[in-house]
Amino acid sequence: MYKVDEKVIVNLSGETATVKTVDERYHQVEVQYEDGSYEVLGWHKVRRKVDEC
Structure with a gap:
């Protein structure tokens, strides 16, 4: 699940x-x-951004 921010x-x-x-x-x-724009999306449309080392 995703978290705010x-x-x-x-x-x-x-x-x-x-x-x-x-x-x-x-x-x-x-x-x-x-x-600055907003959009509502289903979970299947987003993925976590992984920090590269």
Whole structure:
């Protein structure tokens, strides 16, 4: 499950966003893009951003 303020990668486009709201009931997250816009997406549309060493 995702956590608020976690960095994620959206879709296959590779855009980076920050999780703002998590809805466990409907398996959705609201993300905020770097340009300030928001979007609600299903969990299958986002993936965790892995920090490279």
